[in-house]
Amino acid sequence: xxxxxAFLKTSVVAGAALVVGVTWDGELFAIDKPSAxxxxxGWIRIEPTGKTILTIGKSEMGQGVRxxxxxxxxxxxxxxxxxxxxxxxxxxxxxxxxxxxxxxSIGGSWTPLxxxxxxxxxxxxxxxxxxxxxxxxxCTTSGGAVRHEASxxxxxxxxxxxxxxKLPVPDKxxxxxxxxxxxxxxxxxxxxxxxxxxxxxxxxxxxxVPGMVYASIERGKKVKHLDSAAARRVTGVIDVVTVPSxxxxxGENTWAxxxxxxxxxxxxxxxxxxxxxxxxxxxQAAAAAKEKVTVTRSEGSIAETLTGIDATYEYPFNVHAPxxxxxxxxxxxxxxxxxxxxxxxxxxxxxxVAAALGIxxxxxxxxxxxxxxxxxRRLNADYAVEAAQVARAVGKPVQVxxxxxxxxxxxxFHMAAxxxxxxxxxxxxxxxxxxxxxxxxxxxxxxxxxxxLKDLAAFYREISWGVFDxxxxxxxxxxxFVDVETPSISIGPWRSVYAASxxxxxxxxxxxxxxxxxxxxLEFRLSLLDGAKDVFKVGSLTIDRSRLRRVLKLAAEKxxxxxxxxxxxxxxxxxNVYDGETHTAYVAEVSVPKTPQHGLGIVxxxxxxxxxxxxxxxxxxxxxxxxxxxxxxxxxxxxxxxFANGRAQxxxxxxxxxxxxxxxxxxxxxxxxxxxGEQPLGIGEPVVPPVIPAVLNAVFAATGKRIRRLPMRLDA
Amino acid sequence: xxxxxxxxxxxxxxxxxxxxxxxxxxLRDTLGLRGTKYGCGVGICGACTVLEGKESVxxxxxxxxxxxxxxxxxxxxxxxxxxxxxxxxWIDEDVSQCGYCQAGFIMETCALLARKPHPNDADIxxxxxxxxxxxxxxxxxxxxxxxxxxxx
Numbered sequence: 076x077x078x079x080x081a082f083l084k085t086s087v088v089a090g091a092a093l094v095v096g097v098t099w100d101g102e103l104f105a106i107d108k109p110s111a112x113x114x115x116x117g118w119i120r121i122e123p124t125g126k127t128i129l130t131i132g133k134s135e136m137g138q139g140v141r142x143x144x145x146x147x148x149x150x151x152x153x154x155x156x157x158x159x160x161x162x163x164x165x166x167x168x169x170x171x172x173x174x175x176x177x178x179x180s181i182g183g184s185w186t187p188l189x190x191x192x193x194x195x196x197x198x199x200x201x202x203x204x205x206x207x208x209x210x211x212x213x214c215t216t217s218g219g220a221v222r223h224e225a226s227x228x229x230x231x232x233x234x235x236x237x238x239x240x241k242l243p244v245p246d247k248x249x250x251x252x253x254x255x256x257x258x259x260x261x262x263x264x265x266x267x268x269x270x271x272x273x274x275x276x277x278x279x280x281x282x283x284v285p286g287m288v289y290a291s292i293e294r295g296k297k298v299k300h301l302d303s304a305a306a307r308r309v310t311g312v313i314d315v316v317t318v319p320s321x322x323x324x325x326g327e328n329t330w331a332x333x334x335x336x337x338x339x340x341x342x343x344x345x346x347x348x349x350x351x352x353x354x355x356x357x358x359q360a361a362a363a364a365k366e367k368v369t370v371t372r373s374e375g376s377i378a379e380t381l382t383g384i385d386a387t388y389e390y391p392f393n394v395h396a397p398x399x400x401x402x403x404x405x406x407x408x409x410x411x412x413x414x415x416x417x418x419x420x421x422x423x424x425x426x427x428v429a430a431a432l433g434i435x436x437x438x439x440x441x442x443x444x445x446x447x448x449x450x451x452r453r454l455n456a457d458y459a460v461e462a463a464q465v466a467r468a469v470g471k472p473v474q475v476x477x478x479x480x481x482x483x484x485x486x487x488f489h490m491a492a493x494x495x496x497x498x499x500x501x502x503x504x505x506x507x508x509x510x511x512x513x514x515x516x517x518x519x520x521x522x523x524x525x526x527x528l529k530d531l532a533a534f535y536r537e538i539s540w541g542v543f544d545x546x547x548x549x550x551x552x553x554x555x556f557v558d559v560e561t562p563s564i565s566i567g568p569w570r571s572v573y574a575a576s577x578x579x580x581x582x583x584x585x586x587x588x589x590x591x592x593x594x595x596x597l598e599f600r601l602s603l604l605d606g607a608k609d610v611f612k613v614g615s616l617t618i619d620r621s622r623l624r625r626v627l628k629l630a631a632e633k634x635x636x637x638x639x640x641x642x643x644x645x646x647x648x649x650x651n652v653y654d655g656e657t658h659t660a661y662v663a664e665v666s667v668p669k670t671p672q673h674g675l676g677i678v679x680x681x682x683x684x685x686x687x688x689x690x691x692x693x694x695x696x697x698x699x700x701x702x703x704x705x706x707x708x709x710x711x712x713x714x715x716x717x718f719a720n721g722r723a724q725x726x727x728x729x730x731x732x733x734x735x736x737x738x739x740x741x742x743x744x745x746x747x748x749x750x751x752g753e754q755p756l757g758i759g760e761p762v763v764p765p766v767i768p769a770v771l772n773a774v775f776a777a778t779g780k781r782i783r784r785l786p787m788r789l790d791a
Numbered sequence: 792x793x794x795x796x797x798x799x800x801x802x803x804x805x806x807x808x809x810x811x812x813x814x815x816x817x818l819r820d821t822l823g824l825r826g827t828k829y830g831c832g833v834g835i836c837g838a839c840t841v842l843e844g845k846e847s848v849x850x851x852x853x854x855x856x857x858x859x860x861x862x863x864x865x866x867x868x869x870x871x872x873x874x875x876x877x878x879x880x881w882i883d884e885d886v887s888q889c890g891y892c893q894a895g896f897i898m899e900t901c902a903l904l905a906r907k908p909h910p911n912d913a914d915i916x917x918x919x920x921x922x923x924x925x926x927x928x929x930x931x932x933x934x935x936x937x938x939x940x941x942x943x
Contacts, residue, residue: 137887137889137926265887269882270890271887271890272866272887272893273873274826274865274894276890283823328812328821330812330813330816397891398828399830445891448889448891449889450925476829479832479833695885705927706924706926706927707927710925728831734927735920735929736920736933741912743930
């Protein structure tokens with residue numbers, strides 16, 4: 076019997092800034108059990124009954140991967156789409172680098188999954204052709220069966236499992252032609268939709284095992300004084316244990332743990348003096364100074380004689396605040412650990428928990444649940460590590476649930492940033508552009524490796540998407556980065572990584588220059604995307620100005636750019652190329668009431684998004700992400716996190732308002748450039764950065780007021 | 792511990808609990824009805840919304856003492872087969888993304904439609920503004936509420 080192993084690998088997209096590992100090992104191996112299921116690789120299992128189980132290697136947090144990845148597998152396999160079942164991958168021999176981030180789930184999975192499914196399909200066809208004694212080329216596949224049209228014969232995949240399992244797994248299976256894909260590109264509804272609406276979808280918070288207890292943790296760096304006597308007297312409190320992240324109150328149920336925590340007396344020895352007002356001043360000073368500045372792009376020379384326009388854009392700290400707070404159910408027994416955890420980074424959880432407990436990663440079983448929102452916060456393992464530590468201390472399975480306040484206080488915050496912009500105009504055109512960006516990079520996983528810092532400009536470019544990759548043709552461009560660290564504040568990944576603040580600054584300031592030149596913002600942008608090579612490489616990114624022009628024109632056409640609007644309504648525009656991949660253009664239709672009615676203060680009537688994300692896998696999922704990105708970004712017009720003495724001052728959705736129903740744009744339209752090329756690109760993050768500048772450019776058009784600081788204050 | 796009796800999804804339940812325990816944790820931890828979610832614990836996110844009779848209540852703000860003698864419906868009890876008009880409308884409009892907050896929105900919509908069978912956009916905004924969805928499914932939810940209203 077042949078057992079062959081092949082490794083399918085896809086390359087890593089980014090360096091240290093994008094902390095999630097996106098290399099993916101999919102191991103192909105045949106199983107020598109003729110009567111059992113056909114399991115050609117880690118992704119596909121077909122039972123003799125025909126039941127087809129597809130493994131999903133990405134975490135579902137609302138972006139629809141459990142649907143779109145299954146579509147890719149099912150299409151290439153020619154499985155019966157309506158009948159496939161899904162299984163969530165756990166770290167193990169088949170899955171060594173599970174991780175969901177960087178808008179790379181579809182792009183990074185596309186080729187490995189198609190190869191895996193094509194290998195399975197090839198084996199099933201070979202098995203059928205051998206049974207029939209016909210040339211395999213005369214066989215076709217569809218709906219979970221191999222057919223021989225000439226003789227009218229058909230064998231279902233289930234009927235072929237025993238034969239197929241005996242065949243070698245092909246190293247380089249032939250993929251279906253793009254034109255032969257029948258499911259990819261069609262609008263599909265979410266596979267989990269039914270479970271969600273009947274309350275049967277299992278999130279981390281819903282995990283449960285017999286004999287489990289519940290914990291709530293009062294967190295701090297170092298205990299100065301602790302008195303747990305009153306907490307222990309609370310009905311239902313079982314124990315109080317100290318773990319590295321704080322003091323855990325263990326209860327028979329969640330309420331007992333929470334209530335016990337209220338009676339805990341603890342003082343912390345944490346000396347941080349960090350203050351966000353001071354930090355914003357430090358960022359402003361750093362962006363204005365010439366010291367410690369690293370140039371990330373320099374083209375042409377900026378003549379000293381030029382006079383230009385200055386503007387400073389400020390972006391505050393923010394926090395993810397997913398509605399499902401951080402949580403993890405952990406059980407530690409006999410030197411082994413099992414976790415049920417809503418995580419974007421299962422292998423990181425496995426490694427960090429193993430390290431914290433001093434056991435082997437193979438002895439940590441990570442069960443990935445659904446995620447009640449991720450947005451980058453769940454790329455880190457802190458909440459799983461502490462749950463494992465509590466479970467070990469208690470000797471029982473324990474669920475650690477963070478309160479909403481915990482989730483905000485101990486966030487892995489989105490960094491604050493200051494962008495100092497300068498542009499010089501000659502004859503109505505920009506002659507020079509200078510963009511200095513001061514911020515903090517992610518520190519939740521420790522400092523960068525020395526290797527990463529060898530080429531400092533390259534390292535900073537990874538943080539500077541939206542800055543150095545400015546797509547416009549300008550004779551002289553200088554972009555630079557200044558690092559202002561926040562050692563006592565955890566800074567972590569965010570939906571759109573670092574691009575939201577940068578694109579806000581760039582697309583607002585280009586609008587400023589258009590208005591300074593008294594030119595239409597659309598015509599101004601289009602003119603700056605012409606007159607040089609369409610495709611150019613900057614740092615490690617590739618920008619295609621022709622694709623950007625196309626989405627701009629599409630957004631303009633669909634939004635009626637330049638046509639009259641009802642009284643009081645205006646339009647604003649922004650565009651972006653995200654990570655050198657997905658090209659987007661947005662038009663927002665806005666009015667600014669004299670008396671703000673809701674939390675947002677303005678009315679966003681309509682958002683029109685034109686998107687070029689290469690191959691379109693699930694257009695319905697893309698439309699949902701466009702809507703999601705708009706709401707996510709608009710929330711950032713309303714909220715911020717501030718710090719005093721090292722502590723976040725916001726505690727819940729009251730002092731950290733998020734967009735609600737009444738402020739949501741009534742119409743959010745998605746227009747896709749027809750599916751093209753061979754590669755799908757990301758969507759969940761690219762749909763965030765253009766929203767704020769499109770809306771604020773409209774606010775300027777309506778009021779003459781340029782918003783350069785978030786959260787938005789119309790009266791400031 | 793004192794004992795409390797109430798009706799959930801048509802079934803009489805008696806639980807022993809600390810008198811100030813929120814109904815939310817009775818539902819989730821004691822009765823295993825985990826479709827009702829925790830989001831904020833202070834009644835401002837709506838994830839824990841259930842029906843008391845035909846009205847919506849925040850189960851994190853309703854103690855087991857207050858719940859005694861009353862009749863509740865959770866997302867699990869909305870229909871036997873997942874075919875309640877709100878559930879169908881939610882699926883047909885492809886509302887859910889991560890889905891975590893959706894049970895709360897659906898229960899709130901049931902309460903809205905019970906008191907106002909054909910709500911306009913302003914009614915919907917007012918009814919659902921007490922809920923948070925970080926994935927941003929609001930525009931589809933509006934459509935789903937209208938769709939549910941047509942089929943109720």
